[in-house]
Amino acid sequence: MPDRRGYFGIYGGRFVPETLMPALEELEEAFFHSLRDKNFQLQLTHLQKTYIGRPTPLYFAERLTEHLGGAKIYLKREDLAHTGAHKINNAVAQVLLAKMMGKKRVIAETGAGQHGVATATGAALFGLDCEIYMGTEDMERQVLNVFRMKLLGAKVTEVPTGSRTLKDAINEALRDWTSSVRTTHYVMGTVFGPHPFPVMVRHFQSVIGRETKRQILAAEGRLPDYLIACVGGGSNAMGLFYAFLADAVEMIGVEAGGKGIETGEHAARFAGGSIGVFQGCKSYLLQDNNGNVLGTHSVSAGLDYASIGPEHSFLKDSGRVRYAYATDDEALAAFELLSKTDGIIPALESAHALAEVGKRAPALSQNTLMVVNLSGRGDKDVQHVARIKGIKL
Amino acid sequence: MKTRISETFKKLRKLGKKAFIPYIMTGDPSLEKTKEIVLLFEECGADIVELGVPFSDPLADGPTIQRAAERALQNGTTLRTVLSFVSNLRQVTQIPLVLMTYFNPVFRYGTEDFISNARNAGIDGVIIPDLPPDEAGDFVRTSRSHGLDTIFLLAPTSTEKRIKRVTKASHGFIYYVAIAGITGANLLLDGSMEILIAHIRQYTENPIAVGFGVSTPDDAAHVAKLSDGVIIGSAIVKRLHENPDKLKDYLFSLRQAIT
Numbered sequence: 052m053p054d055r056r057g058y059f060g061i062y063g064g065r066f067v068p069e070t071l072m073p074a075l076e077e078l079e080e081a082f083f084h085s086l087r088d089k090n091f092q093l094q095l096t097h098l099q100k101t102y103i104g105r106p107t108p109l110y111f112a113e114r115l116t117e118h119l120g121g122a123k124i125y126l127k128r129e130d131l132a133h134t135g136a137h138k139i140n141n142a143v144a145q146v147l148l149a150k151m152m153g154k155k156r157v158i159a160e161t162g163a164g165q166h167g168v169a170t171a172t173g174a175a176l177f178g179l180d181c182e183i184y185m186g187t188e189d190m191e192r193q194v195l196n197v198f199r200m201k202l203l204g205a206k207v208t209e210v211p212t213g214s215r216t217l218k219d220a221i222n223e224a225l226r227d228w229t230s231s232v233r234t235t236h237y238v239m240g241t242v243f244g245p246h247p248f249p250v251m252v253r254h255f256q257s258v259i260g261r262e263t264k265r266q267i268l269a270a271e272g273r274l275p276d277y278l279i280a281c282v283g284g285g286s287n288a289m290g291l292f293y294a295f296l297a298d299a300v301e302m303i304g305v306e307a308g309g310k311g312i313e314t315g316e317h318a319a320r321f322a323g324g325s326i327g328v329f330q331g332c333k334s335y336l337l338q339d340n341n342g343n344v345l346g347t348h349s350v351s352a353g354l355d356y357a358s359i360g361p362e363h364s365f366l367k368d369s370g371r372v373r374y375a376y377a378t379d380d381e382a383l384a385a386f387e388l389l390s391k392t393d394g395i396i397p398a399l400e401s402a403h404a405l406a407e408v409g410k411r412a413p414a415l416s417q418n419t420l421m422v423v424n425l426s427g428r429g430d431k432d433v434q435h436v437a438r439i440k441g442i443k444l
Numbered sequence: 445m446k447t448r449i450s451e452t453f454k455k456l457r458k459l460g461k462k463a464f465i466p467y468i469m470t471g472d473p474s475l476e477k478t479k480e481i482v483l484l485f486e487e488c489g490a491d492i493v494e495l496g497v498p499f500s501d502p503l504a505d506g507p508t509i510q511r512a513a514e515r516a517l518q519n520g521t522t523l524r525t526v527l528s529f530v531s532n533l534r535q536v537t538q539i540p541l542v543l544m545t546y547f548n549p550v551f552r553y554g555t556e557d558f559i560s561n562a563r564n565a566g567i568d569g570v571i572i573p574d575l576p577p578d579e580a581g582d583f584v585r586t587s588r589s590h591g592l593d594t595i596f597l598l599a600p601t602s603t604e605k606r607i608k609r610v611t612k613a614s615h616g617f618i619y620y621v622a623i624a625g626i627t628g629a630n631l632l633l634d635g636s637m638e639i640l641i642a643h644i645r646q647y648t649e650n651p652i653a654v655g656f657g658v659s660t661p662d663d664a665a666h667v668a669k670l671s672d673g674v675i676i677g678s679a680i681v682k683r684l685h686e687n688p689d690k691l692k693d694y695l696f697s698l699r700q701a702i703t
Contacts, residue, residue, distance in 0.1 A: 065576065065579060066547055066574045068504045068576075068597065069576055069597040069602065069610065069621065070600075072601075073601045073603050074601070213500070219501075222502075226503060226626045230623075230625035230626065230629065231624075232624060233601065328547050328551050329548060333551075336548075338548065340552070341523060341552065342549035342550070342551065342553065343499060344500045
């Protein structure tokens, strides 16, 4: 748990304009109350089972394992959750919380569009108004998700400022929230931002790791040797890792290496960043010497972000979790590989975790157990990948 | 603690006057222009000047000041250049200067170095919209020891608990945000501001200046009656770029309205 002020070691905190401070205090109280609220817990558990489709399977990827010829690879199938990614775990829980707090409207930022779709879904489910902020560049990369959000009844607002990606969508969502805070809840999509978002989103995602633990014990009779997950803001990784933090399990978070660290066009905060304060919390940040935030690049919109959840920064410094990165090309190769070996098209985000598996698994013995968080499905990326490969659909 | 800002408000209070606090983004479109504007502010009767520091992600600002920050960044304006600009500016004016900056440039600069260098350059107070007092313990202590005023914000959403905390950490003046929103939004005069400001006064002797959303002389006159000073930013920046010939008249009309 973070400390009372939302710090994981030296990372975290609550760096927002005064207008939002009362709302964060109210949210903190509502969230901690919900942990003891039987009614909330019952409703959430019921929705997880009947609406989200939990538990998601833990699948032994036999053909990928054979192909790589080393460690035994399991995939935690968050891609099979409703709306096709782990984002729904957090979005439905937060919208339920917002409803209980008496809020009439929810807003969210989205990068890849998965969190926007998940929030729009939650809003439809509970009958709340919904507005999603999305950078122009991301809207182009993820046209299908833009249309899905509209079908779900959400208003999608284009953010044409700054780098026109996730960070700019967050700025705009925060500006909206500052103006609408009395009636609106901001559904932050990852383990980032001002306290209590990092701890709250981790909590709502930690169901991934709890299920995984039960499932791997049932399948193998022991805990895995490795957990691997991609890290944008870091919610799918925290969701998988959290239940195992006290166990002897090695954990690896995989950032977006973009076109390579040396090119400067990447989103590998631990490889190229330093400590900064951005969008509500203190964490690693890609910034210049004057404290301005640098542009980022990744083939996957969901990893294309200049900072990283504060708990990840804490886990990196403490050495509990190791962080690697995969380049665009490595992720694209992994995207195609899993499609062919196991008939699963992964999200480009998840493909970064699979790229790391491809680097490690062959050198490990066949009784090594590796669990990868397959955080989302790749349908949303198919058009984008075709474009990159120069194929006209 | 006697500072240039507290002395200004004391003097105004004695005269039964209210402070006129115009804002300009430093380096938009150039440092020479900013210097010219600051001197124009002084000529038009400003009591305190607020200088913006550009940042890549100004999340408390509306489109007008976002654009101003983009232009200033494109010209290479940084926190460092703003401080040396202020040093130079001090050779021609002694008007109280308040810096408005986001926290990350300060954090990256080094908080203690920033406070000491800002003071040496001639800055009198600092407003950091994304640094609430909850995160500003060290910042407030160090600023106090250097004689730098720490100006925190209160908003229409502020609770009793927040008002107590913010008034305690504030020195120089308290920045009351007129609207729950971002800079440059529309002001809504529905009588609630009067009640909220009266409420804040129960907790502090500090002057209260009002900003965010003040744009016309009528707005300014209304707000001045309820507070100790009026801050005008986006509306000035907008005129500077869209109608520069009218800027001087506009500033005079604001000065006249703030009584």
